[in-house]
């Protein structure tokens with residue numbers, strides 16, 4: 001029997017609230033500014049300097065701020081993997097709201113860019129960047145929806161992550177603008193470039209997150225080959241083999257279809273068991289990749305009785321923070 005550990009992404013599995021909290025913290029400055037602007041537009045006290053551009057035509061900026069607040073907060077919760085698994089159906093329901101809110105952010109951003117007088121300290125570069133990234137955000141949302149309609153979870157996650165990264169540049173801009181004006185001065189070009197840097201930074205981080213999730217997490221112990229690769233190396237499987245996968249949390253029923261129609265059982269201890277016949281190693285790898293994409297922490301993979309060989313992969317305890325396996 002060979003054993004392989006499954007490297008759990010640090011800090012992601014059990015509750016996973018750190019990422020959402022960090023993301024909301026990043027969006028905090030524009031969210032607070034937006035709240036103050038809404039208070040002012042509703043006739044309340046002026047908590048921030050008044051801007052006649054917005055008071056003359058408040059609905060577009062109001063729509064922008066409200067949809068941005070919903071998108072930033074609800075979107076951050078999609079990164080709480082443990083929460084998502086404990087609340088089956090939440091991801092799909094909130095995902096629909098998120099797409100509408102995201103489109104609200106991007107469309108209102110394009111409207112503000114095209115039809116509002118520009119900020120006095122901004123120039124052509126920011127205008128072009130806002131049009132470009134506003135349109136790119138709409139495209140990412142569209143591609144994310146199309147991907148999940150085709151059952152492609154990995155692509156769905158990647159496009160939705162990119163859309164979220166584009167929107168959250170509003171938060172990163174609060175920092176890049178300060179640093180940029182200190183380094184480059186306060187000319188419109190310098191300020192535009194500093195604001196633009198926020199999109200570059202956010203998208204770079206998004207790509208890193210996406211690629212990190214795509215790295216195979218099965219690692220062998222003892223003999224150097226990957227646990228599952230070892231079987232493939234012996235010639236693979238000639239006949240279909242029945243496998244049982246156990247994961248943390250109660251998976252939503254629709255993942256069973258996404259994962260090739262495996263039978264799904266919710267167990268009393270808060271785990272899920274997926275069972276089904278797989279034709280070959282590539283299907284086995286497909287299911288493992290699918291579980292990784294879903295974000296379900298893997299506990300064990302078992303080849304069920306009747307198979308000529310028995311291979312068992314068990315989850316090792318999560319590594320200590322800072323300890324690289």
Ligand code: HEM
Nearest residue numbers: 030033034037068072109112113119130133134166167170
């Ligand atoms: C979660 C994401 C976002 C938040 C929280 C946010 C927040 C805000 C707030 C609070 C304002 C009003 C500023 C004020 O009252 O002075 C604003 C304005 C604006 N936002 Fe956003 N925003 C977000 C995303 C975006 C994106 C992705 C774009 C462009 C692609 C964008 C483009 C604009 C534009 C053009 C304005 C008008 C700026 C002006 O002329 O003063 N926003 N945003």
